[in-house]
Amino acid sequence: MHTSASSRARRALVPVLTGLLAVAGLTTASGTAEAASTLAGAAAEKGRYFGTAVAAGHLGEAPYVSTLNAEFDSVTPENEMKWDAVEPSRGSFNFANADRIVSHAQSRGMKVRGHTLVWHSQLPSWVGNLSAGDLRTAMNNHINQVMGHWKGKIHSWDVVNEAFQDGSSGARRNSPFQDKLGNGFIEEAFRAARAADPAAKLCYNDYNTDGVNAKSNAVYNMVRDFKARGVPIDCVGFQSHFNSASPVPADYQANLQRFADLGVDVQITELDIEGSGTSQATSYANVVKACLAVTRCTGITVWGITDKYSWRASGTPLLFDSNYNKKPAYTAVLNALGGTSGGGNPGNPGGATCTATYSKQEEWSDRFNGRVTITAGSAAISGWTTTVTVASPQKIVATWNGSPTWDGSGNVMTMRPNGNGSLAAGASTSFGFTVMKNGSSAAPVIGGCTAS
Secondary structure: OOOOHHHHHHHHHHHHHHHHHHHOOOOOOOOOOOOOHHHHHHHHHHEEEEEEEEEEHHHOOOOHHHHHHHHOOEEEEEEOOOHHHHHHHHEEEEOOOHHHHHHHHHHHEEEEEEHHHHEEOOOOOOHHHHOOHHHHHHHHHHHHHHHHHOOOOEEEEEEEEEOOOOOOOEEEEOOOHHHHHOOOOOHHHHHHHHHOOOOOOOEEEEEEOOOOOOOHHHHHHHHHHHHHHHOOEEEEOOOOOOEOOEOOOOOOOHHHHHOOOOOOEEEEEEEEEEHHHHHHHHHHHHHHHHHHHHEEEEEEEEOOOOOHHEEEEEEOOOOEEEOOOOOOOHHHHHHHHHOOOOOEOOOOOOOEEEEEEEEEEEEEEEEEEEEEEEEEEEOOOOEEEEEEEEEOOOOOEEEEEEEEOOOOOOOOOEEEEEOOOOOOOOOOOOEEEEEEEEOOOOOEEOOOOEOO
């Protein structure tokens, strides 16, 4: 993006570029960048951010923070910027918890998404008790005060959240704002937001709008109208909460593209996909590929770091399990972004490496044994973890030479050493397990090896 007039100027740029690449999770060799080994680094190579929702209460947990710092370059406060958190009583603002998240992000050079200014939920009771005139004043004051507090620090704001009903009507959702201010409240909120922080991207955010349906059509028509009339709107957020009953729609990419064609950015804002193993990994990869195929899809945010803190924890919907191990879905996302696993753990990116390879052993009519060989890379390691995912209705019924833990589905086993996990450079060890077939002879899926 820059040209230089002399070789001296070009030489001066090399250490600067090397430093920037290192921050993005990249490495250099003779000035040439290799594939990134973190989510943020791989996404940055594609011109996008890769973010996560963050809860201030977990910032004292070392694995949480180390994973956050290693893998993500954008954060969204999970609850700390919502109305009940920042203005619990009229005119009395409390920014402390959200400030903690913003300060951490800024100290690491991360972007921040603001979530959310005007929403029917997590709304203090006093808001709903106001008259129409007072509600309009309170809404505008809330936008001005909250956006003003973080002016210049937020790259995108969810100005209005979830204002349309589910189902086939395409109608607006009942809320104090809709009921007392009418259809114009969304436009009013966006105009107030533009005045409060002209540099921030202003987004409308919603769920169940990921494919073409009555709800997404209603949002589409609103955005088209706003663009035609000069109402300030810069982006549309697609929450993308998926499960087996609501999978990634076949027209997901086409839907993102039709919004982008209106002249707005699209962002995947709250991604989580219930499940495990290969099917979950494939769904995550498909979402990433859709974003990469749409030029104006500027970034992806997963709704949390670890399964154990997810709002849908029983569905194990995130990229890291409850022990912060990378799941098959993590590897699928990294590969879809064009990155490659460096093998290090999230708290020590670029450190020691290892590989995990599978081989089938004895087999009987109802079961078979498997073995996974762990091999250290070019440097000694002091510990390792990997995952083994079996396809339901298979079940692992016995293990040896390792210490297993399980996800909520019982189909994903995380294995660690059951004693000394040290391996010299190039050395190997192995663990084994027995799988009851229950009618399926499919081979288990082995996750990446994480070394320490």
